[in-house]
Amino acid sequence: xxxxxxxxxxxxxxxxxxxxxxxxxxxxxxxxxxxxxxxxxxxxxxxxxxxxxxxxxxxxxxxxxxxxxxxxxxxxxxxxxxxxxxxxxxxxxxxxxxxxxxxxxxxxxxxxxxxxxxxxxxxxxxxxxxxxxxxxxxxxxxxxxxxxxxxxx
Amino acid sequence: xxxxxxxxxxxxxxxxxxxxxxxxxxxxxxxxxxxxxxxxxxxxxxxxxxxxxxxxxxxxxxxxxxxxxxxxxxxxxxxxxxxxxxxxxxxxxxxxxxxxxxxxxxxxxxxxxxxxxxxxxxxxxxxxxxxxxxxxxxxxxxxxxxxxxxxxxxxxxxxxxxxxxxxxxxxxxxxxxxxxxxxxxxxxxxxxxxxxxxxxxxxxxxxxxxxxxxxxxxxxxxxxxxxxxxxxxxxxxxxxxxxxxxxxxxxxxxxxxxxxxxxxxxxxxxxxxxxxxxxxxxxxxxxxxxxxxxxxxxxxxxxxxxxxxxxxxxxxxxxxxxxxxxxxxxxxxxxxxxxxxxxxxxxxxxxxxxxxxxxxxxxxxxxxxxxxxxxxxxxxxxxxxxxxxxxxxxxxxxxxxxxxxxxxxxxxxxxxxxxxxxxxxxxxxxxxxxxxxxxxxxxxxxxxxxxxxxxxxxxxxxxxxxxxxxxxxxxxxxxxxxxxxxxxxxxxxxxxxxxxxxxxxxxxxxxxxxxxxxxxxxxxxxxxxxxxxxxxxxxxxxxxxxxxxxxxxxxxxxxxxxxxxxxx
Ligand SMILES: Cc1ncc(C[n+]2csc(CCOP(=O)(O)OP(=O)(O)O)c2C)c(N)n1
Numbered sequence: 099x100x101x102x103x104x105x106x107x108x109x110x111x112x113x114x115x116x117x118x119x120x121x122x123x124x125x126x127x128x129x130x131x132x133x134x135x136x137x138x139x140x141x142x143x144x145x146x147x148x149x150x151x152x153x154x155x156x157x158x159x160x161x162x163x164x165x166x167x168x169x170x171x172x173x174x175x176x177x178x179x180x181x182x183x184x185x186x187x188x189x190x191x192x193x194x195x196x197x198x199x200x201x202x203x204x205x206x207x208x209x210x211x212x213x214x215x216x217x218x219x220x221x222x223x224x225x226x227x228x229x230x231x232x233x234x235x236x237x238x239x240x241x242x243x244x245x246x247x248x249x250x251x
Numbered sequence: 252x253x254x255x256x257x258x259x260x261x262x263x264x265x266x267x268x269x270x271x272x273x274x275x276x277x278x279x280x281x282x283x284x285x286x287x288x289x290x291x292x293x294x295x296x297x298x299x300x301x302x303x304x305x306x307x308x309x310x311x312x313x314x315x316x317x318x319x320x321x322x323x324x325x326x327x328x329x330x331x332x333x334x335x336x337x338x339x340x341x342x343x344x345x346x347x348x349x350x351x352x353x354x355x356x357x358x359x360x361x362x363x364x365x366x367x368x369x370x371x372x373x374x375x376x377x378x379x380x381x382x383x384x385x386x387x388x389x390x391x392x393x394x395x396x397x398x399x400x401x402x403x404x405x406x407x408x409x410x411x412x413x414x415x416x417x418x419x420x421x422x423x424x425x426x427x428x429x430x431x432x433x434x435x436x437x438x439x440x441x442x443x444x445x446x447x448x449x450x451x452x453x454x455x456x457x458x459x460x461x462x463x464x465x466x467x468x469x470x471x472x473x474x475x476x477x478x479x480x481x482x483x484x485x486x487x488x489x490x491x492x493x494x495x496x497x498x499x500x501x502x503x504x505x506x507x508x509x510x511x512x513x514x515x516x517x518x519x520x521x522x523x524x525x526x527x528x529x530x531x532x533x534x535x536x537x538x539x540x541x542x543x544x545x546x547x548x549x550x551x552x553x554x555x556x557x558x559x560x561x562x563x564x565x566x567x568x569x570x571x572x573x574x575x576x577x578x579x580x581x582x583x584x585x586x587x588x589x590x591x592x593x594x595x596x597x598x599x600x601x602x603x604x605x606x607x608x609x610x611x612x613x614x615x616x617x618x619x620x621x622x623x624x625x626x627x628x629x630x631x632x633x634x635x636x637x638x639x640x641x642x643x644x645x646x647x648x649x650x651x652x653x654x655x656x657x658x659x660x661x662x663x664x665x666x667x668x669x670x671x672x673x674x675x676x677x678x679x680x681x682x683x684x685x686x687x688x689x690x691x692x693x694x695x696x697x698x699x700x701x702x703x704x705x706x707x708x709x710x711x712x713x714x715x716x717x718x719x720x721x722x723x724x725x726x727x728x729x730x731x732x733x734x735x736x737x738x739x740x741x742x743x744x745x746x747x748x749x750x751x752x753x754x755x756x757x758x759x760x761x762x763x764x765x766x767x768x769x770x771x772x773x774x775x776x777x778x779x780x781x782x783x784x785x786x787x788x789x790x791x792x793x794x795x796x797x798x799x800x801x802x803x804x805x806x807x808x809x810x811x812x813x814x815x816x817x818x819x
Contacts, residue, residue: 104429104597105428105429107377109366109378112367112370115371116370116371120371154557156554157557158553158555160552160553161553162429163374163375163395163427163429163430165429166428166429223817
């Protein structure tokens with residue numbers, strides 16, 4: 099996982115993604131949001147690739163002028179959360195059953211489906227989706243937002 | 252003040268002498284403002300040539316060369332030149348016009364997303380979206396291009412921004428949060444490096460282009476002389492150590508000197524300064540310098556352990572780092588003896604390799620290596636040599652002794668054919684008082700020959716030497732040695748008469764038939780105040796050796812043709 103802080107201006111994401119693309123890594127998830135009173139932007143990217151390639155990207159990113167920081171983290175080093183919206187077919191799974199499930203909250207309902215919101219680690223969301231089996235109609239995931247944990251003193 | 256006027260004013264504040272380019276619709280306001288300026292516009296016949304001129308100007312003058320093109324094709328024509336400058340860490344500022352903001356994204360006439368195109372091959376790109384941003388964008392552009400590890404910067408300015416009238420303020424200095432090029436050198440690293448060097452029994456110094464950029468050649472030489480250690484360089488680093496010095500072994504690499512390649516394999520300590528361990532230098536990374544502890548000094552931290560794992564990395568400007576290192580060494584040792592065992596061995600190896608076929612002169616009256624050696628004896632030490640890309644360039648690598656930094660200007664990182672002539676023009680404008688010679692191949696030369704028009708117009712007396720083998724010689728060599736002589740796409744059936752071609756541009760052209768005639772033509776060329784072209788016909792079959800085949804290690808180096816090697 100790659101976490102980088104960049105100056106908040108047009109083109110910043112392009113410069114970051116360009117380095118990822120150069121190393122031919124696939125982006126599995128990405129979140130982006132402004133921070134530091136709008137001056138900066140934190141981009142968190144989950145990459146599919148070996149550690150050395152991800153490390154290479156981080157090092158090259160530091161060289162990109164608009165990039166202020168770039169770090170790689172293993173999953174254990176960060177607190178990470180992702181949000182997913184999942185449309186569930188209520189003809190295949192009852193609303194009552196859905197309400198019993200952990201982690202989720204119904205945020206919208208229609209005649210034959212509901213939309214549930216799930217927040218958790220990427221794995222928890224994967225597991226949740228699996229448990230719905232064929233009742234899943236559609237999924238929108240946000241990608242992982244992450245902050246490094248405080249180092250043990 | 253208009254945005255266009257601000258561009259010119261900002262360039263004047265950067266003390267820009269020349270701007271190499273060609274105008275077009277999207278740069279007309281800017282060109283109009285140039286009318287009133289001291290900045291001299293040098294008209295090129297293709298924007299790539301302007302970028303090469305700016306690049307070579309930058310390498311020689313130690314400050315950014317400036318080139319320009321209009322939006323669309325003018326900007327895309329710059330790409331090869333900018334990529335060349337990027338690959339060799341050369342300071343260039345490219346200014347392009349862009350369609351007016353209101354036309355963005357409409358695929359109108361001559362709209363190209365040049366920021367998108369050039370981002371991967373520039374150190375930075377900026378696009379001022381209001382005229383008020385122009386002064387700081389240009390200050391920032393020059394600052395980024397020239398400091399730290401230099402590189403090209405693109406400033407893309409929409410036409411309406413050039414036309415906008417606003418109150419301007421020109422910043423003296425600027426802060427860039429994500430950029431701090433001046434790392435202080437860590438003295439502990441220096442102490443550690445000095446310890447390692449003092450302990451080493453078989454030290455070798457390895458200099459790259461970074462030494463030229465940091466102006467650290469004298470410190471580098473001082474350390475070599477203190478340790479009495481042999482010195483090797485990269486191809487880009489030629490001249491960072493005088494190649495006629497007794498400690499110089501010349502460049503390593505695919506077509507490096509045999510003794511340099513041999514000795515680097517035997518050293519127990521390698522002090523590498525301003526190099527990036529490119530595959531063309533090291534061959535197979537794992538087999539390179541297998542017995543050595545490596546100290547790597549560089550201003551770009553991302554170079555450390557990128558290609559080759561090193562034992563100690565020293566971050567910082569080479570000039571500062573080597574000054575400190577020299578002092579740290581002086582505290583540990585006195586000047587070593589020139590009769591030290593390691594140097595004796597080095598000289599023995601040098602003797603041994605003197606007889607390799609690659610170092611013997613060919614029987615032909617005219618051959619690349621003979622011409623190169625004769626050229627060296629004629630040109631004064633301060634003369635600047637530029638090259639195209641191919642066998643002729645590699646003959647210079649092996650046989651042309653570069654004596655001073657910034658007198659060897661060649662495209663190594665990208666290997667761009669066509670670099671030679673425009674680079675010679677840019678170099679001559681940066682150093683008008685020294686002879687400048689482009690040593691070129693027939694294939695490379697015709698890629699950018701139209702630079703002759705500019706040389707004539709601006710009265711820039713550069714000498715182009717064309718080694719005419721009627722072939723893409725370097726590729727022919729690879730097809731001969733590695734593709735079983737299956738020659739495809741390398742022989743020119745139709746070659747221009749270079750003498751007449753030169754004359755058509757109003758340039759003196761000469762075809763030489765002997766070494767004597769070549770010498771005369773070269774002497775005449777460097778005395779003249781006009782550009783000239785000297786054509787040297789050579790056999791297309793003469794390959795360049797030594798040759799370390801790609802991906803192979805130094806032990807696989809070939810020292811001559813198979814015929815020669817059979818009897819060697
Ligand atoms: C722009 C570009 N296109 C293709 C190449 C590949 N290439 C490398 S050397 C070479 C042949 C160069 O021929 P010439 O300039 O005549 O020099 P010679 O090798 O004959 O001395 C070619 C085609 C290149 N380096 N640059």
